[in-house]
Amino acid sequence: MRDLEPDIIKSSGEKVKFSFSKLRRSLLKSGANESIVSSIIDEIRDELYQGISTKELYNRAFALLKDHKGAYASRYRLKKAIYELGPSGFPFEKFVAEILNFAGYEVELNKVLQGECVTHEVDIIAKKGGTGHLIECKFHSEEGRNCDVKIPLYINSRFNDIHSFEKKENQGWLVTNTRFTLDALTYGECVGLKLLSWDYPEEESLKLLIDNSGAYPITTSTLLSDSEKQFLLEKGIILGRNLLERSYLLDHQGVSENRKKRILSELSILCDISVNDGE
Structure with a gap:
């Protein structure tokens, strides 16, 4: 067996080192057992070359998983499936609301709230244990596009306007199907805005919430x-x-x-x- 770990090209155009261990973890999370995962990795190892794209690797792993069992392939393509919810973003809002329902939240969609200066339409209002949460969803239909700091800056200013009028604190959330930049994460932590993305926070990411709920x-x-x-x-x-x-x-x-x-x-x-x- 070769131990070749070539450079691969991400959807953003960034060049990174391929990781067999990362591929193994993602395949195991699909539900496939060690034997199936090892056989898929062996096949992919023989097909690797310098500069291969993550899309090509993904498509090959998906095809091999599908040969074994459709449900494995379905779980493996979860991230791509979320991109397919549609360009309007509204199905993504409903999808996030469904996940929160499974987590025990009471949810309302697209409510208009009065702020101190203007009115605001909030994607999701969620309540649990007496605590309110104002949630905005940022959907990207293109792979490789991340949420930069301008998005949480804008969302937090809207929530502040609502809080100033209501005279009560509802925790603000920003949910995206992609990833946040480092500046966006730093700003969110600084102002107390809860950020939820495909892989953040590590122990309660969007992917983990979906896997744990079966939603x-x-x-x-x-x-x-x-x-x-x-x-x-x-x-x-x-x-x-x-x-x-x-x-x-x-x-x-x-x-x-x-x-x-x-x-x-x-x-x-x-x-x-x-x-x-x-x-």
């Missing part, structure tokens, strides 16, 4: 077509769990009974719950 977006499915996913999103089906409860919607798209069973089986394994007819 996977419908776009993780490897069996649904793009048009079917779009149809379901327009019907308010954000999570795989939602489709298991309303599986009759697949009939509206002319999905055959055999394929319908395969789709529901994939989603039930992915979400780790039993299949029901949803009717």
Whole structure:
């Protein structure tokens, strides 16, 4: 076996050293066992070359996982699936609200609140244990785009205006599907703004919240077509769990009974719950 660890090109254009250990961790998190992961890494090791893109590596690992089991591939493509929630960002807001529901929060979407100077539409208001949380979601549909310090600066100023009028402190959150720059993280910590991204904070990141709750977006499915996913999103089906409860919607798209069973089986394994007819 070669121990080649070439330079790879990230979606941002940054050149970094490839890490077999990082690839192994991400494959194991998909649910695949050590034997499957080792065989995939062996195949990828033989295909590595200097300057390979992370996208090409991802696509190859995804294809190999799918050969073993669709649900493994679905979990592995989670980050990409969130990008596919749509350019408007509204499905992402609903997705975050669903995750908070699973975490025991009471949530309201798109509420207009009066500030001291102007009114503000807040993406999510969440309550738990007597504490209120004002949450703004920043969705990026392009890989490689991170939230810089201008975003939390703007969001925090809005929250301050609301707090000045309401005379009470609700914790402010900023949630993104990508990553924060170092300046953004430093500013958020300084002013007490809770930041939640794909990989931050380390022990309570967006990815971990999804994995722990089984609240996977419908776009993780490897069996649904793009048009079917779009149809379901327009019907308010954000999570795989939602489709298991309303599986009759697949009939509206002319999905055959055999394929319908395969789709529901994939989603039930992915979400780790039993299949029901949803009717």
